[in-house]
Amino acid sequence: MAGQSTYVPATGLSRWLDQRLPILRLMHDTMTTFPTPRNLNVWYTFGGILTFCLGVQIVSGIVLAMHYVPNAGLAFSSVEGGIMREVNYGWLIRYIHSNGASMFFLAVYIHMFRGLYYGSYKAPREIIWILGVLLYLLMMATAFFGYVLPWGQMSFWGATVITSLFSAFDQLIPHLGTTITTWLWGDFAVGDATLNRFFSLHYLLPFAIAAVVGLHIWALHVPGNNNPLGIDVKGPQDTVPFHPYYTAKDAFYLSLFVILFAGFVFFAPNFFGNPDNYTQANPLVTPTEIVPEWYLLPFYAMLRAIPQKLIGVLVLFGALLTLLFIPWLDTSKVRSCRFRPLMKQCFWVLALDCVLLGYVGSQTTDAALNLGSMQLPLVWLARLGTAYYFAFFWVIMPVVGWIEKPKALPESIAKPVLATTGERT
């Protein structure tokens, strides 16, 4: 679908440049004339929104780094005393950056579930999906490192809990896990050395993310966008040029997203935060509850659902690595869930399952639901939720692909056939 370039340099200078560095041609072909399915809906605007989020985080983060001091004795006051009080508009930049992380994850979750629903991971887009999973993992690592930097109580204890996960590997090979943990810390406990390397990595990884975003978009421009019908583009009647059609649509939905973003920054800047992180890190005082940021809660619930530490850690990593195999786990020829009645239901159960796991992850380990006379311990809900998560990808995806009878697919994007009968095409 990338097709032949239609770029014609208009001036002598652009002709000169085009023969040496065809960057204007690249921009013209990928951002102007690029043929894009005409039926992309609102959920397809989140790719652009995510690029915006990355830009906001990098720009605000670079400014914060000018004022931040990566030292265990000074970090907290450089943030809470310096940036939040002394630096001009430091409070604004800091709240943009901290809420920006949450908005970034909100957007990436919508983007990922959109990809799952419309089968955007299927041939020929497997590599786009895998690069996306890599981006998600890089984002989680970056967010984790960043959360440690203000050196509040939750920063410190979150870092301690997450890095201590690796000590579970002691159960496989004696001392292996402890060695990894000590190596990660750069010390025998989370401390100044840990903070310094986390700062360094927190500054580095966003540029790695930007590079993988480049690959992700490059790979996208080979087959072009999938679309809500999940059928291939048959010809020019199925597409519109990216500009002005999708630039205008993306810009409008981006502005709505920014309104939501600004709502949090200006009117509820600590909505996603934890009060404990406004107390300076203290290795001698453990907070009553160690809770990660909301975007990690489903995985935290899975970890705590397993009573054996090593298996819990393996389940946690397994849940993430599973995402890499999705392109080959789904056996259906049909991409979009619009034409997959059974898969559609399983998809929505998965979405609810992730919300449920997130809720359980936010509660105490001994919490229980009161169901009239019966008490349902949340840990059992977490176990059920974890089981469904894995079953969805490793059992339901392959099996439903074989047994499901998809609805009739439309002939083309331009002439959608609104067939509701279950006839196979």
Place this chain on the structure above:
Amino acid sequence: MKLALPIYALALGLSLGTAAAAADNGAALPPKDVSWPSNGPFGTYDRGTLQRGFQVYKEVCSACHNMNLVAFHDLAAPGGPGFTEAQAKAIAAGYKMPAEPNDKGDIFDEKGNRLTRPGILADHFPPAFPNEEAARMANGGALPPDLSLIIKARQGGPNYVYSLLTGFGQKPPHGFAVQEGKYYNPYFAGRNISMPPPLMRGSVSFADGTPSTVANEATAVVTYLAWASEPNLEERHRVGFEVMAFLILLAGLLFLSYRQIWKDEH
């Protein structure tokens, strides 16, 4: 196998700990629901309340609690208690700050006393005690927390601190053991708090004639502490309103362009 920090022990042990405390009737009451003028998207701090709150902090809380992130010049900054620069200077000069080394390089005089100098606007509030050990020594082993961020550092924020300050003097339920040297406060986790009741009727005498009831004192000092935790709240609300107005206008225009561009394609 010895783990540095077994996460399950952390997670499970701690939650068992809270369960045990609950069985002792030590679970804290939910904080009182107070309506603060700083709540809501247009919320601001009341200048008079802030100044009274500063008085309560200075005359009562600062005997034990630090406020090391707040500088004297903040007292005269926009959005704050609204002291003039001259007033802030006078307040600063009333504090004795640990002095820098003198021309002999000494920070102690011949008698071994710490040299001091009057505070200036650039100084932060001096600590109540020379160090943590001295603070614990004077407070039955407990460390009075720094108050710079206390409103943001507690679940429930201003409501929690207000409830705590006004929650003393209640009779413990039958069978509840108040530990020696501690005080009963149902809003505090575990209900045994090391802080003695800090506010009494008449603890301070307000210059503006506001009756010095415990409720008035608590309202004032919580407002002051809320400002100390979030000194840019008023500016944030004002800029936020302008940003929102701009964004909604922008979104409207972008919507119209979007519809215009797509009108022949849908």
